[in-house]
Structures are given as structure tokens and as C-alpha cells.
Amino acid sequence: MKDLTTRQHEILGFIQLHFRQENFWPSIREIQTHFGFRSTNAVMGHLRALERKGYISRVAGQARAFRVTYDDGETPPEGSAEVIDIPIYGHIAAGYPDGVETGGAIGRLQIDVDTAGVRRNRRAFALKVRGESMIGAGIFDGDIVIVEPGLPKHGDIVAALIDGETTLKRFMQKPNHPPYLKAENPDYPELNPVSELVIQGIAKAVVRSL
Amino acid sequence: MKDLTTRQHEILGFIQLHFRQENFWPSIREIQTHFGFRSTNAVMGHLRALERKGYISRVAGQARAFRVTYDDGETPPEGSAEVIDIPIYGHIAAGYPDGVETGGAIGRLQIDVDTAGVRRNRRAFALKVRGESMIGAGIFDGDIVIVEPGLPKHGDIVAALIDGETTLKRFMQKPNHPPYLKAENPDYPELNPVSELVIQGIAKAVVRSL
DNA sequence: ATGTATATTGAAAATGTGTTCAGTGTCAAG
């Protein structure tokens, strides 16, 4: 894709900003006014350049009839990443042996695999975080964590089953030592190696509704 | 929400269909032609009705300047919740007068509307957070915020355009006072009422890859 | 130096487009 000059870049930027803010495209005169041109023709030149370079396309003679075709984004609405459906378990019932109990879900969320950072075939699930033990890692009460089953590495945040309750902790393992879990909150103690340490999975992403 | 007549429903449908297919709104005469009316006024009547009933809003005198305020449904509920495709407008180039990065989207994410907390018809977009100014609200450098255009209320976290840069701040507005923006980080000062305060949208959700 | 792309002004032509005024006809409710 050919490069744009500074001015062309600004024009394209304004067109897109206008569209995002107003939900319809600007007219040539609006672009002219915004940049302080004294002639609509100044805009025309830039639009022609943008069209020639393939960034936009227009319908001749029609008002506000833009299409932004910057082939960087926007173009492939179809070939987008795969979206998976993830069940949200509130507090997990003790004895979550191997996974999916559809009945226990308090909700579901759907997100594409790339953003969530999970693989399709693994059975990911989500948890609603309760408590403040991971506040130091930016995970707050009420957040939703997307968890993927697997073996944790040192430093991963994991969902672990302790005392029949699922909590979020950071998994720490130094060579030749048994692993332990660490809360990311100064008020909470480190948890020393638990006998029954069941790692449910590794936290891959956090989603929070504001 | 008031009910629509059959004809009004058809008109609204066509407007939205046109927008999805062409990326810009139809003109009144295009609507007229599509339905075979012999007078533009037939369309005018329906548009007025749609506007009165709150389904759309328009900018008087401007061509193709629609906004669909309320979606009448029509969208097939595939599976469970509806998944929308959100463009990620990346790091905004610093010092850019219009605050838009060249190519437009640097990525996309897909998420269901309930989890994201946005409405289908509004054009939500996402931003990759840069900087630590909202660390107190649990939003960190590198997080992705999902933003929906709209008018902010007191206390909302907004994406605002200041000095040509988009930043995330909390929108504060006390009665009889001009609004100001506040960073959620003790190291950052409060931002007093800016003359050129452009609110791009309200942050609805945060997604973080771990 | 010469050509080509960029960036702009200025004026005018040609439509596109929203809007209004004045009617006709239907249909259901009061």
C-alpha cells in the first residue's frame, strides 16, 4: 500500500473520526471547513489521491458516500478469528474433576480465541473473581477470568482448588522446591505447599465490565 | 418503545440494510426509489414518524445524516448472545491533530454484547491503553478497553481527546460546574476543564491478556 | 531544466438532497 503524505493522512484521519463520532461520513465542505481550506477543491485533490492510492472509494456524485478500504483492517469482516463460547462458573463446586458441567454455569461469554489467548480444543472456562487476593495483579472482585486447563509455569496466574474453593493465585515454582501459591495482595499470606494442590487451569485473560 | 407500523418497519429495515451493505446511509430519494414512491414526501412522513417514535435521529438539512437510536430487533439470535466485531484503534499517534492512526484498525476483537456491555447498533470500538494514568481503576498499560460512543455521566471512564492524544480518564461533572477529567493515579494531576474537550466515548469493558 | 506529484485558491456549473405547501384516500375509533 502506497504511503500517504502528512496532509492526506490527516484528511483520512478526520474522515474516520467523523464517522466514528457521528455515524455518517463528512461532506467535502465539512472537511474543507475543518482544515480551513478556502476551496473545496483542496479537499477534492486529497480525496482523489486517497482514492487513487486505494485508501477509500467513493460513489461519484453522491453526498457523504464514502467507503474506507484501507486494506489493513475493516476489509475482512468474514475471515475473522474464531469465536468460542465459554461458560462462566461462579464459585466452583468442590470436586470439579475433569471439566465441563454445563448446569453449573452462571453465564456464558463469547470471545475470539486470539483476544482470549486460549486454544479452541482446550476446554476453557471462566470464573467470576471473588475477593481481592489478586488485586496486585490488577484483578479485582467481580472480574471475569478466562482459564484454560493445562500445566502452569512459574509465574502464571492459576485457578486453584483449595479447601473446596477456587481461588486465583500466582503459581511459583523454584527448581528443586515444591511449588507454592502466592497472593498478589500484601494483606494475604503466601500459601505454602499444599498437600492437595489441584490446579484447575491457567488464567489467560481478564474481562471486566465497567 | 412505541410500536411501528408495517411500513415504518420496512423503511427502518431498508435504512439499516443499506447502511450495512453500502457503509453509508441512503438518501431520501434512494428510499423513495426502493419503495417505488412517486413522491419524496412519502418518505418524509415515515422518517418523521420514526424520529418521533425514537427509532432514529437525524441532522436537519444534512444529506444521509442518520443515526439509528434503537434497533428494532430483526437480527437473528444465533446461538446465545450476539457477538459483535469490534475494531481496535491502536495507540493514537501523539501530537496528531485529529488523533487517528493511519490504517484505522490495528486489530479486532469479537465478544458478545452482554459481556462487553455495549449495544449492537452503536459503533463500539476498542483502544489499547497506553500509560498508567488509570491504574487506580484497575486499568493498566496494554489493556484493551471497549469504548462506546455516547454522552458520559458523572463518574464514567471516558476516552477523551486532549492535545491530539486520546487518553482514558474519569469524567467528573458536578451540578453547575463545568466538567473535568480525573486520572486515577496519585502521580497524575487532575485535569481541569479543558476548552477543547472531545469525548470519544464511554469505556464499557476492559480486556487484558495475561 | 524539466517533468511529475502535491497542495492550494477561486469561481462557476450541475446535480443531489432535505424540506415545505397543498391535497387525496383509507381505515379504525369515538
Added chain:
DNA sequence: CTTGACACTGAACACATTTTCAATATACAT
């Protein structure tokens, strides 16, 4: 029967908007 919402026709008006023709000036590669 009358009233009022709805669905339209027809013609005209006033700008909004795109587009074209004619020039000037700068920068940059050939």
C-alpha cells in the same frame, strides 16, 4: 358521522454537495 392517525401524490423551493475548469507554488527526482 366525524376525527385522527396513516399512507401517499405532486410540484416547487432552497441550499447542500459534488464536480469541473483555470491557475499558482513548492518539492523532488531525472
